[in-house]
Amino acid sequence: MSTRPGTSPPTGDLHFVPDAAVFSPIYIDDELCIGCNLCVFVCQADLFLPNEVKGGAPSVLFPGECWYEGSCVDHCPVPGAITLNTQLYNRVHWEESRMPPE
């Protein structure tokens, strides 16, 4: 390519400050997680970052972008290692079914 974009790309390590999050859609259990990074691989929104330590749990860097469809949970090989947390306001009520009064 003959020309470069009209900016100076950073060189070396890139550090950035993640956004503050309102919701925590995903909880990873560090004890159970085997660091396979399948969740990182499948996520539509690419909201995880892999752990730089081999076998370490990924981190959730862009939680606001979660679509809450649960592919990360579905593909995780270790039951319970990753949990999807529905926002409080989206939790619905259920109760024992009952028949109408006579």
Next chain:
Amino acid sequence: MIRGVRWPYPIEFDQVEHVDTDVLVLGGGAAGCMAGSGAAEAGARVVVLEKASTIASGASGSGSDHWESAATNPCSKVSPEELTDAMIRSHGGYNNGISHYIECREGWDRLLDIEAARGKIRDTDDDFVGAPFRDRATKLLFAYDYVNRFSLRIWGQTFKVAQLRNAKRNKVRFLDRVMATGLLTEGGRLGARVVGAVGLHGRTGKTVVVRAKAVVIATSRPTRVWLFDPAAPGISEFRPPQCTGDGHAMAWRVGAEFTMLEKAIRAEWSGTRSFVPYGAGNNHNTWYACTMVDAEGREIPWVDRDGRELTTVAERYRPSPGQRFFLKGGGEPDVPSYEFRGPETLSVDELLERGYKLPLYADLTRMPEQERRVIWGVMVGNEGKTKVPIMQAYTSAGFDPDKHRIQSYGDGWKSGGFLPQERQFFGIPGGLMNDWELMTNVEGLFAVGDSLFASNCYGHACATGHYGGRHAAAFAARRDHGEIHEPQLESVREMHYRPLGVERGHKWQEVNLALSRHMQHHCGDFKTDELLERGLAGLTELEERHGGTLVGRTPHDLIRIAEVRNIIMTARIILHSCLARKASSEWLHFSRLDYPEFDPPEWKKFVTVRLTEDGVAYGAKSLDYYGSLTDEYERHNLDYIESPKKASARR
């Protein structure tokens, strides 16, 4: 000072990867994956650019509960012609006859492809032997109209993986985490033949340039145009947040023609303004035809199209006396016509008048055992956003479909309340205009799935995907590669990296929020020429003053920013589409204060918009521009019909 997080991937903002192929597919969802397979089966070399990860990407990447309009499945009692005609007429003619005919005629072929790649399309485990919705010989399970049997219940959780397997078997090459950002045309000219596309890698930030003889757009429909929640942008809408009209924006920039984008309905779904789709008590779509009860446990009456109260559950799955068949599911019209209207529960207003008490509940315990298991187990267990967040989460929290009823909120099934100016593309919205090869007006540029106008559903995505893919392959076989015009490529690259150089600016979330507010004000429930013109001017300000100050640091930011730019571009197309139609239309949910007459005969046509050297051109096409469905289809698909593999299309 906060040092922050170290970006774990190599940074390659200065790198360009060059790729050559015959057919390039933009987007690897249900439609794009199938387009890849269709093109490869026809002998083309194929590359797919996928912004996410193909194994689970797209609106149906995490599953689907039903497949509509498989009119050539061996149990269907409705022909593709009858069903397409019903879909067209029940939308007042404002529907895509070509794409829905393809859906009806070839959907079953695609189900067989998916099954051959180990997707589960029938009850092979014999879980529902003897059920009224099961065919004994084929073990297929039907949804909605059990008499006519053209929509199927499927194990959609197995489908995307199967589609990917099928495509890879056909040697389709997938480039994951690469967002398509711009189309390249011959000489860089507007409206000229497409010669490739540019992409941006969401982890490394490198540019990917693909030279191709034909390009297929499979990037779904835009979201986040009117609805945006900065706290939870991912669930601002029903569709995945990655559906940002990328293909719409790219195609517009090269002169492609759009239609029906003036149609946006009052919003029905959003994870922040309504409950999780199909997560609250309801009796539609995934949950059809669950029994609903009031607070005291009294059953809510179901009625047929004539208002006759139904006395059995079985009747909810049958046409009314004298009715040929009924339409239900994602593609059903918002106001069902009498001819194809299916059973419904009484409206909330009617219920209150009759003394029923809120809140209402969906009560699976009152359903026959097999119906209960197929709704909660197969449907909720396989729909895209219900397996993990609904079925698994509720089960682990103690919900038992044999014991419990689930509360319904607000007005029936939608469980949300939206303002009139909160609009959404839901159901059958507009999109790219297509011919019988699913090519746009731009030579070599094809469109499939939900990027087409008036499109919806998994079966439609797969059927049009394969069809568009193989026609793109046929086109590519007749052409040589074109030359990439370097200045055009450089202008796309400049857009990619501009945010890196911005010191003080706006995050993408803030600009998206500003855009959605702007569209609610200028393109809400009521429209006038002045409002719409002001809307366009405001977009220019947003793009030039604030779009130019979008700030980003990581490759991930650059993707999100490119998406917001695309949403703004989509808003521009929408405003032009609204300006072009000088009449109100009930069919299009389109209300003009300055042209208050609804659906006058002279405006019963597709209005089109496209960008030209002389500005935006408005045009029109008749509602039946596609001609005779059967004749035109067969004329354009002789090879396919005669291929021994595709028995059902041959008939």
